[in-house]
Amino acid sequence: MQNTILEKIKLSVPQNRPSPPKASSKRASRFSRPESACQMILQARDKEILKAVYQYRFLSSSQIKDMFFGCITRANIRLRILWENNLLERHYIRPLAFHGSDEAIHSLGKESVDIVSDILGVEREVVARTRDRSLKPLFIQHLLGINDFSINLISLTEKHPELRMELWLNEQDAQDEYKTQDNGKTVYFRPDGYGRYWYKDSLYSFFLEIDRSTEDNGKFEEKAKSYMEYERSGSYQRKFGVRFFRTLVVTTTPKRIENLKSIADRYKCDSFWFTTMDNIRQGRMFQTVWMRACNNGLFSLLN
Numbered sequence: 599m600q601n602t603i604l605e606k607i608k609l610s611v612p613q614n615r616p617s618p619p620k621a622s623s624k625r626a627s628r629f630s631r632p633e634s635a636c637q638m639i640l641q642a643r644d645k646e647i648l649k650a651v652y653q654y655r656f657l658s659s660s661q662i663k664d665m666f667f668g669c670i671t672r673a674n675i676r677l678r679i680l681w682e683n684n685l686l687e688r689h690y691i692r693p694l695a696f697h698g699s700d701e702a703i704h705s706l707g708k709e710s711v712d713i714v715s716d717i718l719g720v721e722r723e724v725v726a727r728t729r730d731r732s733l734k735p736l737f738i739q740h741l742l743g744i745n746d747f748s749i750n751l752i753s754l755t756e757k758h759p760e761l762r763m764e765l766w767l768n769e770q771d772a773q774d775e776y777k778t779q780d781n782g783k784t785v786y787f788r789p790d791g792y793g794r795y796w797y798k799d800s801l802y803s804f805f806l807e808i809d810r811s812t813e814d815n816g817k818f819e820e821k822a823k824s825y826m827e828y829e830r831s832g833s834y835q836r837k838f839g840v841r842f843f844r845t846l847v848v849t850t851t852p853k854r855i856e857n858l859k860s861i862a863d864r865y866k867c868d869s870f871w872f873t874t875m876d877n878i879r880q881g882r883m884f885q886t887v888w889m890r891a892c893n894n895g896l897f898s899l900l901n
Contacts, residue, residue: 612625615802616807617772626678628688628690628702629690631681631682631684632682632900635679635682635683635684636678636679636683636741637672638679638680638683638705638772640685640713641724642841643666643676644676644680644685644763645713645717646666646821647662647666647676647677647680648680648685648686648706648710648713648714648717649717649718650662650665650666650712651686651704651705651706651710651712652706652714652718652725652742654745654748655705655728656689656703656704656705656738656741656742656745657703657704657742657745658702658703658704658720658742659673659674659677659701659702659703660699660701661742661745661746661749661853662677662704664732664749664753665749666886677704680707681704681707683707683709684708684709684710685707685709685710685713686704686705686706686707686710687704687705687707687729687779687871688702688703688704688736689702689703689704690702691703691735691738691739697748698844699737703742704858705728705729706725706728707731711725711729713861736812739810740790740808740810743808743810743848743875744768744769744790744791744806745757746809746875746878746879747806747808747848747878748766748768748791748793749884750878750879750881750883751763751766751793751795751883752766753881754881754883754884755795756887758884760797760798761795761797761884762793762796763793763794763795764795764796764801765792765793766791766792766793767791767792767793768792769788769789770792771792772788772789772790772792772805773786773787773788773789774786774787774828774833774834775787776827776828776831776832776833776838777831777835778811778827778831779827779830779831781866785827785828787824787828787833789805789806789807789845790805790806790807790808791805791806792804792805792838793806793808794840797900801840802844802899803838803840803842803843803844804843804844804845804846804871805843805844805845805846806846806848807821807845807846807847807848808849808875809848809849809854809858810849811849811850811854812849813853817856818858818861819861819865822861822862822865822867822870823865825845825867825869825870826831826865826867829843829869833866842869844869844870844871844899845867845869845871845873846871846873846888846899847870847871847873848872848873848874849872849873849874849875850874850875852874853872854871855873855874855889858870859872859889859891860874861892862892863891863892866891866892867891867892868892868893869889869891870890870891871888871889871890871891871899872888872889872890872891873887873888873889874887883899884898884899884900885898886898
């Protein structure tokens with residue numbers, strides 16, 4: 599009886615069943631889109647990602663992960679789908695000074711221009727201009743450093759019960775011009791950003807300078823002098839409506855800090871504060887990790 603049942607089962611199996619397709623061992627390319635993109639439904643979070651990429655111009659995978667996912671695997675899966683559907687472009691440049699990897703850098707794709715235009719109510723041509731592909735890798739790296747700072751600043755002020763972000767201006771909106779006191783020459787003042795935040799009942803304002811150790815001491819001396827001239831000119835108070843500011847310099851290593859601080863000490867630029875990008879990216883911006891020109895020891899931005 600048992601043999602008869604086994605024979606029936608054996609006979610019931612189709613003899614000419616095609617073999618299942620073999621899984622491809624070829625890894626998906628990071629650089630070339632597939633001929634057929636993965637189908638997708640644009641979700642609310644996708645729109646927020648596209649809006650952020652437009653506002654920041656370039657964002658790394660880890661920055662987008664920090665802002666929207668919390669998990670790099672989930673972030674990479676979704677970012678690849680957006681890329682395959684031409685909603686994002688991805689770029690790879692040599693390992694970044696502040697990131698230490700060759701992770702993907704994202705900018706707006708051609709299919710996202712109309713979407714972002716509708717979301718923000720911005721003219722299509724204005725959005726399309728941010729897709730400029732002629733930007734040099736050094737500029738992109740510098741911009742990513744600025745974005746690291748502002749992303750962490752906004753995140754920390756949202757989480758801290760006694761901190762409140764009042765204003766953040768990018769490098770374009772923060773720039774100004776002033777006349778020198780000695781000869782009345784017009785000078786353009788171009789910081790990397792400007793911000794204001796409240797801690798308890800005190801308002802703090804600052805300019806941002808990202809230093810990637812690519813400029814010599816002479817360039818930093820010129821920058822220090824320009825901040826002193828800008829403060830004396832009165833243009834700062836006219837443009838921003840407050841009297842005092844700090845200049846936050848974020849650089850690569852403690853050794854670089856010593857070098858830059860010695861220059862600021864020499865010119866008595868006591869508004870200059872220094873820390874490393876590692877401290878910023880690891881969420882220590884408001885801890886006691888800052889060195890001040892013309893002072894010894896470490897300080898907090900809450901003092």
